[in-house]
Structures are given as C-alpha cells and as structure tokens.
Amino acid sequence: MTVRSAACPNCGATIEFRWSSAVQTVCPYCKAVLVRRDLDLTKVGTVSDLPPTSSPIQLGTEGRFGPDGFVVVGRIIYAYERGGWNEWHLRTTGGISAWLSDAQGELAVSTPAKSAAELPTAESLRVGQSYAIDGLLFTVASLTRARYAGVEGELPFESWNRSDALFADLDGEGDEPRFATLDYSDDAPVAYVGTYVELEQLSPRNLRRFEGW
Amino acid sequence: MSAPAVASLSCSQCGAAIELRTLDQAQSVVCASCGSILDARDPNLHLIQAFEARQKFTPQIPLGTRGTLKGEKWEVVGFQVRRATIDGTSYDWEEYLLFNPYKGFRYLTQYDGHWNDVQVVKAAPKELTSGRQPLVILHGETFKHFQSSNAETVFALGEFPWQIRVGDRAVTRDFVAPPRMLSEEQTPDETTWSLGTYLPAAQIWEGFALPGNPPRPRGVYANQPSHYRPMVGSLAKRYLLLAAIVIAIGALRFVSASRAVVYTSPVSFFRPGQAPESLAFVTPTFTVKGRTANLEVATEAQLDNGWAFFEYALVNEATGATYEFGRDLSYYSGRDSDGNWTEGSKRDRAVLPSVPAGPYFLRVQPQAEVTAPFLEYRIIVRHDVPIATPYLICLALLALPPIFVAFRAWGMESARWKESDYASGSGSDDSDGSDSDSDSDSDDD
Numbered sequence: 001m002t003v004r005s006a007a008c009p010n011c012g013a014t015i016e017f018r019w020s021s022a023v024q025t026v027c028p029y030c031k032a033v034l035v036r037r038d039l040d041l042t043k044v045g046t047v048s049d050l051p052p053t054s055s056p057i058q059l060g061t062e063g064r065f066g067p068d069g070f071v072v073v074g075r076i077i078y079a080y081e082r083g084g085w086n087e088w089h090l091r092t093t094g095g096i097s098a099w100l101s102d103a104q105g106e107l108a109v110s111t112p113a114k115s116a117a118e119l120p121t122a123e124s125l126r127v128g129q130s131y132a133i134d135g136l137l138f139t140v141a142s143l144t145r146a147r148y149a150g151v152e153g154e155l156p157f158e159s160w161n162r163s164d165a166l167f168a169d170l171d172g173e174g175d176e177p178r179f180a181t182l183d184y185s186d187d188a189p190v191a192y193v194g195t196y197v198e199l200e201q202l203s204p205r206n207l208r209r210f211e212g213w
Numbered sequence: 214m215s216a217p218a219v220a221s222l223s224c225s226q227c228g229a230a231i232e233l234r235t236l237d238q239a240q241s242v243v244c245a246s247c248g249s250i251l252d253a254r255d256p257n258l259h260l261i262q263a264f265e266a267r268q269k270f271t272p273q274i275p276l277g278t279r280g281t282l283k284g285e286k287w288e289v290v291g292f293q294v295r296r297a298t299i300d301g302t303s304y305d306w307e308e309y310l311l312f313n314p315y316k317g318f319r320y321l322t323q324y325d326g327h328w329n330d331v332q333v334v335k336a337a338p339k340e341l342t343s344g345r346q347p348l349v350i351l352h353g354e355t356f357k358h359f360q361s362s363n364a365e366t367v368f369a370l371g372e373f374p375w376q377i378r379v380g381d382r383a384v385t386r387d388f389v390a391p392p393r394m395l396s397e398e399q400t401p402d403e404t405t406w407s408l409g410t411y412l413p414a415a416q417i418w419e420g421f422a423l424p425g426n427p428p429r430p431r432g433v434y435a436n437q438p439s440h441y442r443p444m445v446g447s448l449a450k451r452y453l454l455l456a457a458i459v460i461a462i463g464a465l466r467f468v469s470a471s472r473a474v475v476y477t478s479p480v481s482f483f484r485p486g487q488a489p490e491s492l493a494f495v496t497p498t499f500t501v502k503g504r505t506a507n508l509e510v511a512t513e514a515q516l517d518n519g520w521a522f523f524e525y526a527l528v529n530e531a532t533g534a535t536y537e538f539g540r541d542l543s544y545y546s547g548r549d550s551d552g553n554w555t556e557g558s559k560r561d562r563a564v565l566p567s568v569p570a571g572p573y574f575l576r577v578q579p580q581a582e583v584t585a586p587f588l589e590y591r592i593i594v595r596h597d598v599p600i601a602t603p604y605l606i607c608l609a610l611l612a613l614p615p616i617f618v619a620f621r622a623w624g625m626e627s628a629r630w631k632e633s634d635y636a637s638g639s640g641s642d643d644s645d646g647s648d649s650d651s652d653s654d655s656d657d658d
Binding site for chain 1: 216217218220235236237238240254279286312313314315316317318333335336337374375376403
C-alpha cells in the first residue's frame with residue numbers, strides 16, 4: 001500500500017511524500033530523520049543544518065533524462081578529505097531510483113547496473129583494474145573513502161546507520177563519457193553506471209534561484 | 214525564494230571579511246588582505262598556508278567581476294599566477310577561475326596578452342606515440358604536441374575548488390590544433406586534461422566591461438589562429454580565376470590583332486666603315502590604316518660575330534609628329550669546352566604604342582662592326598601586333614597578394630613553432646597531421 005502523507009512522529013507536522021515507497025525521509029520542519037517501519041514512521045535521529053550549497057538542483061526539481069521524466073526527491077551529501085559532492089535521489093517516471101551527482105558543477109546521472117556480475121571485494125580493488133559492468137568495460141580511476149555528511153528528503157534506503165564507505169570511480173571507454181561507481185556502503189557492493197550530462201540536457205524545471213543570477 | 218549566493222565569513226588570521234562565492238564547492242580561499250590560504254570547508258577557516266608568495270600580482274579582471282562570455286554569465290572567483298621555467302628562463306601566466314552556479318567552473322588563461330577560454334574535459338584524449346612528435350585525438354580532432362614543461366603556482370587569490378598552495382607543481386604537456394589547445398596536467402594525485410580555445414582579448418574586455426584597451430598580444434601564441442593560412446587557398450583559387458581571365462583576354466587579342474604589314478624594305482646591304490651619315494636613308498611613304506594601335510618595327514640583320522646599331526625616326530608626313538628610337542643588335546657564336554655557344558640575336562623588334570593612322574616614312578641610319586665585308590639586313594613594319602609583356606606583367610602583379618599571404622602564413626607558423634619543443638632553424642610544416650619537420654626531439658626532463 002502507498003502512503004501519500006503522514007504526520008511527523010516528532011513534531012506532528014504533515015509530511016507529504018513525493019515518492020510513496022520512500023524508506024527514509026527527513027521532516028522538513030524539525031529535521032527529524034524518519035524511517036518507515038511497517039506503516040509507521042520512526043524517528044531515528046536529527047540532521048544538523050546542511051552546509052550552504054551552490055548546487056542549482058533542489059528537492060522538487062524536475063527534468064527529463066532519456067525517455068523518462070524525473071523529480072528530485074532526496075539528497076545525500078558526501079564529504080571526503082579533499083572535497084565533497086551531492087547525490088540527488090531521482091524518482092523516474094519509469095519507476096526506478098536514479099542518482100544525479102553534482103561534483104564541482106560536473107553533473108552525472110547514474111542508475112543501478114542491470115547485470116550484477118561478480119564485483120570485486122573492497123579489499124581486492126586496485127586502481128587500474130578493469131571490470132565489465134552491463135556489458136561495458138570500466139577501469140578503476142580512483143578510490144575514495146567518503147562519509148555521509150548530510151541528508152535531506154526521501155531515500156530508497158536507510159542512511160542513518162552509515163558513517164563512511166568506500167567508493168570506486170571507474171572510467172568507461174569510447175567517446176561517450178561514461179563512468180561507473182562501485183558503492184561499498186552495504187555488505188554487498190552495488191554498481192551504478194552513468195553518463196556525464198550538462199544541466200540543459202536535463203531540461204530542468206524548478207531549479208534553485210540564486211540572488212543575482 | 215532565492216538562496217544567498219555568498220557565504221560571509223572572516224579570516225582566521227587577520228579578521229578581514231571573506232565571502233565565499235562558490236559556497237560548498239570552495240575548498241580553499243585566499244584572504245585578500247593578508248594573503249593567508251585558508252581551509253574553506255572548515256567553518257573556522259583554519260590556516261592551510263601562511264602568505265608565502267614572493268611577489269604580489271594584480272589580476273587584470275578583479276575578483277568578483279561578473280561578465281558575459283559567449284553568451285553565458287560568469288563571475289571571477291579565483292586567480293593564480295603560474296610559472297614555467299624552461300632553460301633557466303621563467304615564464305609567468307595568469308589563470309582566472311570563473312564560476313556560474315548553473316554551469317560550474319571555467320578558466321581564462323592569459324600569457325603575453327594572449328587569452329584562452331579553458332574547460333576541463335571529462336574523457337582523456339587518445340594518444341598516438343608513433344613518430345617523434347606525439348599526437349592526441351579528441352572528438353576526431355588531431356592535436357600536435359607543442360611543449361612539455363613544469364608549472365608552479367607562485368601567487369593565488371580568491372577561492373578554489375581544490376586545496377591550493379603556493380608552490381604547487383604540475384607537469385604539463387600542451388597539444389595544439391589552432392585555435393584549440395589540449396593541455397594535460399599531471400600531479401602525483403591525478404591527471405587532468407583541459408581544452409582551451411583562443412579568445413581575442415577584446416571579447417574579454419567587452420564581456421567583463423573592463424576599462425581601457427587590452428594590452429597588445431606579443432608574438433604568436435601556441436594555438437593562436439592564423440588569419441593568413443585560410444586565406445592562402447582562397448587567394449590561390451582567385452588568382453587562378455583572374456589569371457584565366459587575363460590569358461583569355463590575351464588570347465582574344467592574339468587572334469584579333471590585324472598584324473598588317475605596312476612596309477617591307479628590300480633586302481639591303483651596306484659596307485661597314487663608311488661614315489654613318491652617308492649610310493642614312495629615308496624609306497618611301499607608307500600608309501597606316503585603321504584604328505590607333507601599336508606599330509612594330511622589326512629589324513633583321515645577318516650578323517655573324519658583330520653588332521649593328523639602327524637609329525630610327527618614324528615621321529608622320531601629315532602632322533610632322535616624329536618618334537625617334539635606336540635599336541642595338543649583336544650576334545656572336547663560337548665553340549668552347551662546353552660546346553657551341555651563341556649570344557645575342559639577329560632579329561629585333563621595337564613596338565611603338567598608339568600610333569594613329571596616317572602617311573609615314575622611316576628615316577634609318579645604320580652603323581655596324583662586322584667581320585664580313587657586307588651586312589645584309591631588312592626592315593619590316595607591322596601595324597597592330599599582339600604583345601605578351603603587359604599580360605605577363607599583369608599575371609605577375611596578380612600573383613603578388615597570394616605570394617605575400619603565403620609568405621606571412623609561413624612566417625606565422627614558423628614564429629608559432631619557434632616557441633615549441635620542436636623549434637628549428639627553418640619553419641615547420643603544420644597543415645597536416647604528420648610530424649613537423651623539426652630536427653629537435655627534446656622533451657621535458
């Protein structure tokens with residue numbers, strides 16, 4: 001069953017879900033992190049104020065990628081030693097979760113890999129090694145240990161129990177700038193495959209507005 | 214509601230106000246008043262590096278300036294001066310970091326008045342290592358290796374999406390395909406490629422509303438587009454067209470000229486050694502008809518190792534108008550170690566331009582020095598003869614612009630490559646994707 005709205009167990013405010021099957025959301029009023037267990041929302045923590053971002057994307061931004069429309073329903077902020085990036089959680093009209101990453105203004109859209117072939121363990125990962133993902137060859141370009149630095153909106157999984165995780169960035173071959181990411185947040189690694197995009201390619205609506213821009 | 218575009222903080226070292234224009238993307242920020250490099254991701258802005266630059270530099274586009282480049286709005290948020298040291302000489306260039314929250318980052322570089330609009334490329338180009346001069350290919354375009362060097366940051370101002378430090382070093386390789394340039398920067402941490410496009414300084418002055426005029430660029434820059442090279446081909450084509458027209462007109466003239474023989478002297482002899490005055494004579498009157506045209510006086514003398522000089526006066530019997538001219542003829546022949554040789558000619562033609570119709574006679578006064586006892590000669594006068602010289606001069610003059618432009622194009626390419634790792638005494642071929650004709654294969658150390 002789907003729930004379109006619910007009351008925040010912490011402050012009582014009405015929370016409208018953009019995506020009815022979200023596993024986790026953050027109350028926009030009291031910043032309580034809420035996890036859906038059975039039919040109830042349970043508060044598992046509170047997020048502190050998010051650092052100001054220059055990302056033009058925000059919750060509620062809509063656009064198109066390929067044949068599908070999407071709406072931005074959540075965000076995870078990752079931070080690592082030399083920087084950070086935003087992963088915006090997209091809910092597509094095709095019914096899947098996709099991720100729009102914004103790293104220093106470089107945008108990329110990725111989706112979970114279709115064919116979950118055997119992925120290397122975190123211990124066996126080496127820069128320069130190549131792996132076939134979804135029938136394409138990718139080479140490990142860098143390994144980053146990043147921490148969850150903030151969260152907002154609706155996510156397809158619980159993030160609250162996560163402190164840091166290993167990410168592998170892989171470069172594809174060919175003229176199309178493809179890339180893949182291996183995410184070791186969970187017990188089993190998850191592969192995402194994506195392409196770099198320009199903001200205009202997404203025909204975005206409801207972008208953030210910045211003073212003077 | 215619009216989000217604030219800046220975060221206001223204060224310097225942890227001197228207390229001066231600091232604004233972060235790129236918000237969470239800034240990783241380091243340089244205090245404009247004390248020069249300290251601070252960690253922009255730390256709310257307390259802790260110190261990364263105290264002011265160390267030996268020299269102060271002033272950006273030509275002040276930080277915070279907003280302008281328009283190629284139709285897009287950009288704000289200058291960072292500025293660094295980088296230095297390459299080649300053979301003990303240092304070369305400084307400027308790098309401006311531009312930001313737009315909807316577009317990300319972009320750079321402007323400036324060296325000796327030459328500007329480039331630079332963006333990071335996501336896909337590394339393919340490299341071909343065959344031959345002396347490496348080539349890289351990006352999106353089907355071939356770039357030729359120009360120079361390898363080291364870049365050191367010597368001054369920084371503003372904010373950067375990486376932790377900048379004075380003294381940062383990178384190994385660089387530049388590849389050119391004017392007006393574009395692909396640059397590789399290697400640090401121990403990463404390799405990045407960026408694509409620059411040569412930008413006339415006037416576009417920056419106009420786009421950022423800078424006062425005055427941009428400094429004149431000096432020399433030829435690695436990826437500066439050549440004005441001349443694209444012109445060479447079209448000028449050559451135009452020359453061929455004009456030459457064809459000139460030749461067609463000449464051919465028409467050649468067939469349409471009447472070449473009317475108006476006078477032929479009998480075969481005449483004279484004995485050299487006589488007093489010249491006594492040899493002088495006057496021809497019978499002949500009539501020149503038709504339109505005003507040139508008149509050819511042809512002299513044929515059966516010279517054999519000797520010379521002759523004919524002093525002519527063409528006199529219009531009706532008006533008294535006189536054309537005086539002298540003609541030299543000489544013909545020598547012999548045999549030496551190289552075989553038979555001859556010098557000079559037994560024939561001569563003088564062409565008088567624009568001779569109107571009318572009754573004329575020639576006064577002729579020959580002189581000669583010959584080995585034979587007699588000199589046999591004859592004079593033939595023709596009206597309206599075709600002559601090639603003006604057409605040849607015309608063809609030569611028409612060839613001057615393409616030759617001049619080709620020379621300038623060659624000069625520009627040779628000035629361009631003189632600054633490269635492939636500098637040699639002569640110019641460089643550069644129109645195709647093959648190796649340059651340089652004889653230097655020096656690379657970075």
